[in-house]
Amino acid sequence: MKSTIFTVLLFCFSSSVLGQYENTIVGPNKAVNPYQYSVVKSGTFNRASVSSAHPLASMVGAEIMKQGGNAFDATIATQFALAVVYPGAGNIGGGGFTLARKKDGTLIGIDYREAAPAKANRDMYLDAAGNAQDALSQNGHLASGVPGTVAGIFDTYAHAKLPFAMLIQPAIDLARFGFVITEKEASSLNGTKKDFIQYSTKPSAFVKETKWKVGDTLIQVALANTLARIQKEGAKGFYEGETAALIVEEMKRGGGIISLEDLKQYKAKSRTPIVFNYRGYDVISFAPPSSGGILIGQMLKMIEPFNVQKMGFQTPASVQLMIEAERRAYADRAAHIGDPDFYKVPQKTLLSSTYIKNRMLDYKPGVAGSSEQIGAGVAPTSEETTHFSVVDPEGNMVAVTTTLNGGYGNRTVVGDAGFILNNEMDDFSAKPGSPNMYGAIGGEANSIAPYKRMLSSMTPTLLTKNKKPFLTIGTPGGTTIPTSVFQAIVNLVDFNMSLEDAINSPKFHHQWLPDEVSIEKTFNQNTKTELEKMGYRIKSRGSIGRTEGILIGPTGKRITVADNRGDDAVAGF
Ligand code: GLY
Numbered sequence: 001m002k003s004t005i006f007t008v009l010l011f012c013f014s015s016s017v018l019g020q021y022e023n024t025i026v027g028p029n030k031a032v033n034p035y036q037y038s039v040v041k042s043g044t045f046n047r048a049s050v051s052s053a054h055p056l057a058s059m060v061g062a063e064i065m066k067q068g069g070n071a072f073d074a075t076i077a078t079q080f081a082l083a084v085v086y087p088g089a090g091n092i093g094g095g096g097f098t099l100a101r102k103k104d105g106t107l108i109g110i111d112y113r114e115a116a117p118a119k120a121n122r123d124m125y126l127d128a129a130g131n132a133q134d135a136l137s138q139n140g141h142l143a144s145g146v147p148g149t150v151a152g153i154f155d156t157y158a159h160a161k162l163p164f165a166m167l168i169q170p171a172i173d174l175a176r177f178g179f180v181i182t183e184k185e186a187s188s189l190n191g192t193k194k195d196f197i198q199y200s201t202k203p204s205a206f207v208k209e210t211k212w213k214v215g216d217t218l219i220q221v222a223l224a225n226t227l228a229r230i231q232k233e234g235a236k237g238f239y240e241g242e243t244a245a246l247i248v249e250e251m252k253r254g255g256g257i258i259s260l261e262d263l264k265q266y267k268a269k270s271r272t273p274i275v276f277n278y279r280g281y282d283v284i285s286f287a288p289p290s291s292g293g294i295l296i297g298q299m300l301k302m303i304e305p306f307n308v309q310k311m312g313f314q315t316p317a318s319v320q321l322m323i324e325a326e327r328r329a330y331a332d333r334a335a336h337i338g339d340p341d342f343y344k345v346p347q348k349t350l351l352s353s354t355y356i357k358n359r360m361l362d363y364k365p366g367v368a369g370s371s372e373q374i375g376a377g378v379a380p381t382s383e384e385t386t387h388f389s390v391v392d393p394e395g396n397m398v399a400v401t402t403t404l405n406g407g408y409g410n411r412t413v414v415g416d417a418g419f420i421l422n423n424e425m426d427d428f429s430a431k432p433g434s435p436n437m438y439g440a441i442g443g444e445a446n447s448i449a450p451y452k453r454m455l456s457s458m459t460p461t462l463l464t465k466n467k468k469p470f471l472t473i474g475t476p477g478g479t480t481i482p483t484s485v486f487q488a489i490v491n492l493v494d495f496n497m498s499l500e501d502a503i504n505s506p507k508f509h510h511q512w513l514p515d516e517v518s519i520e521k522t523f524n525q526n527t528k529t530e531l532e533k534m535g536y537r538i539k540s541r542g543s544i545g546r547t548e549g550i551l552i553g554p555t556g557k558r559i560t561v562a563d564n565r566g567d568d569a570v571a572g573f
Contacts, residue, residue, distance in 0.1 A: 041561070041569065041570065047065075048390075058570055067166075072396065171227050176220075182567050283461065291337045292485070322508075329482070383476060385405070473549040508520070
């Protein structure tokens, strides 16, 4: 195993925790030591690996595979661990998409996107004057959709090998006995303290009198108890019984509308993945209610007729071409994509070669396109989500993107249950046809209706070459998710970059509306100037996405990379 360790964290732990751990992979002197761990940014592993937003979650997943689990066992263990160690986006109170390719080539798409509660309605966020009230769809009890993550995990379990109790135990231990937090975690918890107090109705583990600091231990006993109920009772340990009652009591205290019946009826759904070919690679990605698969399908196919490699990496010519592909795909997102069980998404047309060819007929090299002339607009999404990638020794590949929507979701910690609810209702168009808080526009396809799932940008993606596993990849980043995945694939396939460079290179983003290009601060300044001369409005912004990928090299090695933009880390063997 070859690996790059960027940061080594060394923390002291109190001797009082010693001896409390039993039969677990977590604990001082165990494989996953929550008091002393490193942020390993990349590694080449012989058999199996995980790349996720948190070192402890990646280590849990890798260790589960070491103990005989497959990629699905590791996915479940990693996902529960993230719900504990990465509370900003890891979750049991949110939702997501799991995309997998089994070693025999079978494709699996599990949709556990949150759903609007039965009492939701199209105009629920409008005031008397008909204006959208963003505060209600973004924070507090009314912002939450019915959580889907636990249902999704149990559908994933159909493909796993090890006892379920073993897969959730690491998360229970991490919650009950705690783990030391990094500097970034301390700072984000401190930054959210005021909101936790405002939007929660009971005290929670995330709020303490003094400021969090690096090396502090975060203990979440209420969450450990909720996870233990799931361990004992299965999905019913979340959707029925004590946990469901705690969610509904929280709703009553805070003016929310999720009911016991909403929770009981929630089911994950199976979705047929979107598959298309890009320069000899089969790209497999997620179907609606994610917009991700359609968007990367459109963007890659729009640029495929051009010799992007010859244009060069992030030259004005290649970036302009990619911006114009992004502009056109995102315009379609707004008009045509929503929950396919409520709205007829013209998926076949949007991905047909004739349609895609026609979309690029008005592309003019050297001259900025105009969003005014392309029609429709975009429903935005917030940027705090999390992705992880898993490959096991057998060759099963899994890509999971899961979210609370905003960082720490709606900032409501369910009283005595210890987990944070999502604010995914904001991913619906609160008022179809009119600009929302980001100045972007959503369409009828994504209007609110009871039980409907809100449009997503999450883009868990797999690539195969000659029917053999090649890549598992994905990222958080709201509407920037599909452009990040698009650019990582182009970097790999067209520019022959290493996975590390493909992931860590500067990114840019255009989402049709607003008609501007966002760039990371490290983006090529000469290209920026040339694009401005063509007529593009360019805006510098913070980092775009946190991409986690595993590339299966020609000899079967798992080349595993975690994005440099956060505490993301890899583990494997
Ligand atoms: N909430 C982020 C997304 O689903 O796109």
